[in-house]
Amino acid sequence: MSKKPRLTPKQRARRKFLGSIALAAGVTGASLLGFVPVAAKRLNERLRPPGALLEEEFLAACIKCGQCVQVCPVEAIKLADLTDGFGVGVPYIEAREQACDFSCDGLQCVLACPTGALIHEVAFPSQVDMGIAKVVAPAKCLAVQGKGFKGLARGPDFKGKLRYAEIDRWHPLQVADHPYDLELCDLCVRQCPIEIQIADCAKEDEKKRESLGLVAKRQPGECPPKHAIELQPIDTGDGVKRMKPVILEGCVGCGVCEMICPVEPAVIVIDSRESREKSRGMRA
Amino acid sequence: MSGVTESLRVLLGGEPKRVAKKDLPQEVRELHEHKFSDKERIEAIRIELEHKKRKKMPEKKRRLRWAVLIAVNLLFVVSYYFDIQLLEGALTASRFAGFHMADLNSALQVMLAFKHVVINLLIGTTTIFVLWWLLGGRTFCSWVCPYHLVAEWAEMLHLKLREKGLAKDIQFDRRTRSWLWLLFAVLALATGYTVYETISPTGILSRALIYGPGVALVWVGLILLFEIFFSRRAWCRYACPIGLTYGFVGATSPFTVHYSLPNCYHEGECRKVCLVPHVLDTVIKGKAQAMEVDIGADCTRCLRCVDACPTGALTFKYKGLGDLL
Numbered sequence: 097m098s099k100k101p102r103l104t105p106k107q108r109a110r111r112k113f114l115g116s117i118a119l120a121a122g123v124t125g126a127s128l129l130g131f132v133p134v135a136a137k138r139l140n141e142r143l144r145p146p147g148a149l150l151e152e153e154f155l156a157a158c159i160k161c162g163q164c165v166q167v168c169p170v171e172a173i174k175l176a177d178l179t180d181g182f183g184v185g186v187p188y189i190e191a192r193e194q195a196c197d198f199s200c201d202g203l204q205c206v207l208a209c210p211t212g213a214l215i216h217e218v219a220f221p222s223q224v225d226m227g228i229a230k231v232v233a234p235a236k237c238l239a240v241q242g243k244g245f246k247g248l249a250r251g252p253d254f255k256g257k258l259r260y261a262e263i264d265r266w267h268p269l270q271v272a273d274h275p276y277d278l279e280l281c282d283l284c285v286r287q288c289p290i291e292i293q294i295a296d297c298a299k300e301d302e303k304k305r306e307s308l309g310l311v312a313k314r315q316p317g318e319c320p321p322k323h324a325i326e327l328q329p330i331d332t333g334d335g336v337k338r339m340k341p342v343i344l345e346g347c348v349g350c351g352v353c354e355m356i357c358p359v360e361p362a363v364i365v366i367d368s369r370e371s372r373e374k375s376r377g378m379r380a
Numbered sequence: 381m382s383g384v385t386e387s388l389r390v391l392l393g394g395e396p397k398r399v400a401k402k403d404l405p406q407e408v409r410e411l412h413e414h415k416f417s418d419k420e421r422i423e424a425i426r427i428e429l430e431h432k433k434r435k436k437m438p439e440k441k442r443r444l445r446w447a448v449l450i451a452v453n454l455l456f457v458v459s460y461y462f463d464i465q466l467l468e469g470a471l472t473a474s475r476f477a478g479f480h481m482a483d484l485n486s487a488l489q490v491m492l493a494f495k496h497v498v499i500n501l502l503i504g505t506t507t508i509f510v511l512w513w514l515l516g517g518r519t520f521c522s523w524v525c526p527y528h529l530v531a532e533w534a535e536m537l538h539l540k541l542r543e544k545g546l547a548k549d550i551q552f553d554r555r556t557r558s559w560l561w562l563l564f565a566v567l568a569l570a571t572g573y574t575v576y577e578t579i580s581p582t583g584i585l586s587r588a589l590i591y592g593p594g595v596a597l598v599w600v601g602l603i604l605l606f607e608i609f610f611s612r613r614a615w616c617r618y619a620c621p622i623g624l625t626y627g628f629v630g631a632t633s634p635f636t637v638h639y640s641l642p643n644c645y646h647e648g649e650c651r652k653v654c655l656v657p658h659v660l661d662t663v664i665k666g667k668a669q670a671m672e673v674d675i676g677a678d679c680t681r682c683l684r685c686v687d688a689c690p691t692g693a694l695t696f697k698y699k700g701l702g703d704l705l
Contacts, residue, residue, distance in 0.1 A: 112551060112552065112553055113553060115550060115552055115553075116552045116553035116555070116556045116618070119552050119556055119614070119618060119619065120556050120559055120560055120563070123560060123579070123619050124560070124563055124567075126579055126599070127564070127567075127575050127576060127578050127579045128567075128575065129578075130573070130575065130578035130579070131571075131573070134573070152572060153494065153572075155493075155572075155573055155574070156490070156493035156494040156495075156572045156573060156574065157490060157493075157494040157496070158490075158574075159472050159473040159482065159483075159486050159487065159490050159501075159574075159577075160470070160472050160473075160486070160574070160577055160583055160587065161469040161470045161471075161472045161473035161474060161486075162469060162470050162587060162590065162591055163468050163469040163473065163474070163475065165591060166460050166465075166468050166469070167468075174591075175587060175591050177594035177595045177596055178578070178584070178594065178595045178596035178598075178599060179595055181578060182573040182574070182575065182577075182578050184577070184578050184584070184596055185470075185472070185577065185583060185584075185587050208468070208475075210469075210473045210475075210480055210482060210498075210500045210501055210504055211473070211490050211494070211498060211500070211501050212496070212498035212500075212501070213494075216498070
């Protein structure tokens with residue numbers, strides 16, 4: 097150290113000044129690297145929790161606290177790592193691993209969000225716009241092949257959960273504990289939370305009509321106004337009963353169909369791109 | 381009020397104002413002249429310091445502070461892990477028993493980027509503002525921020541390496557932090573992204589503790605390495621906008637470290653341990669401008685100086701509570 101020539105106070109001040117500029121530039125530069133994944137539009141493919149604003153607004157409004165993560169009963173929500181750049185600490189859903197099945201009914205993540213990044217105006221699953229399901233490999237679909245399904249949808253090691261309301265209304269259960277035995281595979285339709293809710297509402301209406309002659313009073317959106325998915329028959333002329341899953345207007349992109357699809361990789365997946373770029377977290 | 385202005389000026393990076401000897405109040409001048417005539421006292425202090433150095437006295441307040449810091453951060457972890465919903469979220473925003481709290485700097489970033497403030501965020505921000513005003517502002521840094529703790533450990537290592545000549549301490553201009561604060565505010569406003577949150581070691585560490593580690597920890601590791609080998613406590617001293625935000629809050633806080641000139645013999649032990657030694661400029665011989673001085677806004681109230689002072693010249697006090705503490 098002592099070999100170095102002594103610096104004059106002026107030189108020392110200059111050095112300190114330049115060093116400080118370098119430090120500021122380094123810190124700012126490092127933070128701006130966070131723009132790379134955003135600019136690459138890589139994040140727009142992320143499935144965000146229900147009620148998430150437009151991707152740009154969502155990244156701005158999210159305070160990266162994870163309160164949505166903590167309230168989700170099926171633990172569908174994860175926080176992104178630094179590889180998401182500006183999206184670090186922002187929640188997303190990996191539907192194939194664990195979809196949002198609306199087990200919580202009241203959209204707990206939306207209620208938990210302290211900044212309105214998950215828009216507080218959504219109250220019911222049918223109002224959500226996370227994305228839309230797409231049948232990406234129809235030829236691989238068991239129903240299209242006219243096949244049934246017997247066994248565990250995703251194998252014995254699958255960690256995902258679903259609400260099997262007929263078994264337990266309040267606690268989501270392991271998919272791996274619930275074997276199916278279906279003549280024709282209809283898992284994507286059978287487990288669709290929107291379809292289940294439509295059926296439940298119809299049942300409730302029926303009950304009310306029978307006992308009181310009344311129609312149940314509901315808030316708008318409480319019962320999904322439109323169907324999300326159905327199986328439509330296809331005829332290939334070979335006498336085999338075949339059906340194909342068709343996505344309808346009521347699909348909100350929750351991802352349960354993607355999670356439950358027993359084919360590997362999933363025949364049906366959520367496309368969130370359009371809704372991330374156009375929707376403001378809820379349906380018009 | 382002039383005290384607050386001066387304190388804010390130093391917080392923003394200004395050099396502490398110095399007054400010519402002849403302009404000091406008379407009682408201060410007289411004290412400076414006579415203080416060192418008590419040779420016995422001076423010798424006693426010298427012996428005590430020698431003793432302290434040899435015996436490595438435990439820093440009790442530091443241990444208490446670490447315990448509090450770890451407890452607060454663990455409360456987040458435990459609350460989530462056992463699903464007891466006591467303290468939900470992370471340090472950036474949370475709910476304590478259902479009541480909203482939002483880190484002031486994170487909230488500021490969101491407000492500037494999103495340009496829209498929902499009522500819950502306003503409640504959370506106000507709560508935290510009042511809380512930290514009452515508790516001393518930058519108290520957040522030394523008593524809660526998880527990065528502060530790892531940086532303190534890194535600092536211990538840094539000091540050991542310095543003794544062996546294996547590390548150096550590059551000094552930067554303290555105004556760098558103010559410029560960065562401004563820059564990150566402007567960036568949030570202009571780009572619409574919470575740019576600072578991307579590299580905030582406070583947020584990254586808090587989330588890593590609660591939700592599990594990730595690649596982001598590499599960034600925190602890099603900052604620590606920089607501090608260990610090149611510049612003591614560089615992030616907290618020269619970069620972190622969170623510290624400045626809480627510094628503003630604490631500028632008028634009733635909780636301060638208090639300096640009493642008559643008890644001080646200017647050994648400088650306090651400045652050696654201080655994260656922000658410029659706030660202790662007043663303890664340098666001949667610098668104090670009054671008999672009693674409140675330490676400025678940049679002070680994190682870590683209380684290490686209180687433990688380090690061999691003569692009890694530094695104490696902490698809560699204005700309005702008198703001697704209750």
